[in-house]
Amino acid sequence: MSTLPTQILERRARAQAWFEALQTRICAELERLEDEAPADLYPGEAGRFDRRPWTREAGVGGGIGGHLAGRLFEKAGVHTSSATARFSPEMAAQMPGADKDPSYVSTSISLIIHPRSPRVPTVHMNTRFLSTAKSWFGGGADLTPMVDEQRSQTADDAMLFHQAMQAACDGFDPDWHGRYKAWCDEYFFLPHRGETRGVGGIFFDQHDSGDFERDFAFTRAVGDAFLEVYAKIVRHRMAEPWTEADRAQQLVRRGRYVEFNLLYDRGTMFGLKAGGNVETILSSMPPLVAWP
DSSP: OOOOOOHHHHHHHHHHHHHHHHHHHHHHHHHHHHHHOOOSSSSSHHHHOEEEEEEOSSSEEEEEEEOOOSSSSHHHEEEEEEEEEEEHHHHHHHHHTTTTOOEEEEEEEEEEEEEEEEESSSEEEEEEEEEEEEEEEEEEEEEEOGGGGGOSTHEEEHHHHHHHHHHHHHHHHHOOOHHHHHHHHHTTTEETEESSSEEEEEEEEEEEOOHHHHHHHHHHHHHHHHHHHHHHHHHHHHTTTOOOOHHHHHHHHHHHHHHHHTTTTEEEEEETTTTOOOOGGGGGGSSSSSOO
């Protein structure tokens, strides 16, 4: 189906292999954290991922949806996908390089983690490779603390998370972190609430420095940095007890998450319009939520 050069298909294959390997590593680490969580705060059996392969209805491709409902992580989704397809005329008009030939290939990893404890922040991460006649990487990672005392750019978890994302960027270009941190704050903003979704991180799209190997290495660095820093944050917070007031704050904050993902998130809209797997796309929705 694809009319794109062989080199692009080979690059997609390399990116896909990396994303799938990263998925395996992240799932294994989350299962280790499930095992380590203190039994008095998190009773029951440690959760394990249910991996569900799926096939695209439009075009060629599919992926593996990784779903976990555990004792530490109330809901987590770690998913990979790939596609060889053609954009609709509406979507082709918005994609660089697709105006003359709407063929594209893509591959990605995306995840959302909703911990049971309000003391452990929710997190989102995704990275992807997409190519029309032009190729680029996109993605990022952002942290959403649930209780008020942690919802500050200077709070411990936020500082640790930002330092990790900055280190991932600075290894390639010292200008990237400032640019992509600001983009994250701008992107994950709820206009109708006048507030950001969380404390941010980095967000980038159509990232193409002109050097594929450099950009691919940067994308890998983001994935590695996320895995290391989020596991550190979870281990730091998971033994903290919480109150009913903390839980109430968490459920309301999760409502903001739902509002953003359904009203503004481009990844959700792209996935649904491009014929992606609805189960994995909407797995970002938290299991329990409240609106005051």
